[in-house]
Amino acid sequence: MYVKICGLQTAETVATAIGAGANAVGFVFAPGSPRTITAELVRELGQAVPTDVETVGVFRNQPIEQVLEIARAAALTTVQLHGNETLADMEQARDAGFRTLRAFSAAAYAALSPADKLAWESERILLDAVEPGAGVAFDVSLLDGGAPAGFWLLAGGLNPSNVAELAVALRPDGVDVSSGVESSRGVKDGGLIKAFVAAARSTV
Ligand SMILES: O=C(O)c1ccccc1N[C@@H]1O[C@H](COP(=O)(O)O)[C@@H](O)[C@H]1O
Numbered sequence: 001m002y003v004k005i006c007g008l009q010t011a012e013t014v015a016t017a018i019g020a021g022a023n024a025v026g027f028v029f030a031p032g033s034p035r036t037i038t039a040e041l042v043r044e045l046g047q048a049v050p051t052d053v054e055t056v057g058v059f060r061n062q063p064i065e066q067v068l069e070i071a072r073a074a075a076l077t078t079v080q081l082h083g084n085e086t087l088a089d090m091e092q093a094r095d096a097g098f099r100t101l102r103a104f105s106a107a108a109y110a111a112l113s114p115a116d117k118l119a120w121e122s123e124r125i126l127l128d129a130v131e132p133g134a135g136v137a138f139d140v141s142l143l144d145g146g147a148p149a150g151f152w153l154l155a156g157g158l159n160p161s162n163v164a165e166l167a168v169a170l171r172p173d174g175v176d177v178s179s180g181v182e183s184s185r186g187v188k189d190g191g192l193i194k195a196f197v198a199a200a201r202s203t204v
Contacts, residue, residue, distance in 0.1 A: 001167065001204045002174025003197050004153065005181060005188075006058065007035035007133065013188040014045050018053055020197040023174065025049060029070050030060035030082060033133055034186030035178065039073035046075050054078045054099065060132070064089045068096050082132055090123055101153070105130045106138040110145055121149050126176060129156035135179025137162075143170060160195035167203045175200050 005017040006026030017025050027042045028035040046055045057076045059067045061083030071079050071093075078099040081089060090100045103126040104112075112120070125148040129136040137157030147170060154172035159180030167175060179185070181192040 001200050002153065003200045004054075004056065004174065004176040005178075005193055005196070006056070006176055007033070007178040007182075007186070008045070008188060009035060009037050009041075009186075010188070011045055011048065013190060013193065014048060016188075016190040016193050017197075018049060020194045021201065022053065022193075022197055024054035024056050024078070024176075026056040026058055026080065026176070026178070027074065027076075028058045028133070029062070029067075029074075030058055030132075031062075035133065039070050042074035042076070056080050056101065058082055061085075064092050068093065068098075071096075071098055080126065082126075082128075087119060087123070100124060101126050103128050103132065103155070105132075106142040106156070109148070110142045117146075117148070123150070125150065125152040126155055127152060127172075128176075132156075133178050135159075137166075140166070140170060147172070158196070160192060160199045163196060164199045164203050167200060 002023045004024035005022045007028050008014050008025050027037050054077045056078040057071050058080045079093050080101040082103040093100050102123045106127045129138045135157050151173045153174045153176045155176035158177045181196050183189040
């Protein structure tokens with residue numbers, strides 16, 4: 001079970017996530033979030049991240065050139081595109097040397113045509129609620145028509161208490177959390193991070 005802890009802002013919480021065994025640590029560059037961070041700070045925090053842990057930048061409807069400029073400045077391994085980004089944007093990011101994740105709301109993914117689902121099949125997909133980073137879960141019946149065929153992450157309203165049950169029910173390749181490991185909006189809690197990783201890993 002791949003586990004990503006998102007919205008980190010301090011060296012302490014990055015160390016806690018890594019110590020707990022997270023596969024990826026996430027940093028938010030999308031404007032308007034209480035978790036936004038600078039590229040300079042992420043570059044500094046990234047120096048303590050082992051090479052087998054992804055450093056993921058979260059972007060939303062920002063021009064791909066700007067995404068890549070920030071990703072280079074922050075020395076990210078991975079860009080997570082959370083808006084209306086296209087397959088061409090994903091390819092451009094990979095051509096620039098970054099791994100990619102494409103987030104869809106579960107509702108938007110469910111509404112894709114079979115041809116569009118096929119077109120996105122080789123991408124690493126993240127399924128989330130309509131409002132990302134708000135700690136809100138999506139209606140799991142939206143996946144009655146099928147989850148992505150390739151690698152996909154479940155996100156949206158996960159926390160240490162519900163992650164195991166949802167992971168068993170929906171069988172994603174991994175999970176991603178932000179609000180569910182916070183003591184208040186935007187403030188990460190080390191105990192919750194450890195509990196989340198342990199609960200997610202208890203499913204495999
Ligand atoms: O965290 C944010 O503020 C954010 C802002 C803009 C786009 C994505 C954002 N976060 C992503 O939201 C999901 C899950 O969030 P939550 O656990 O429900 O709070 C996750 O993929 C984050 O990367």
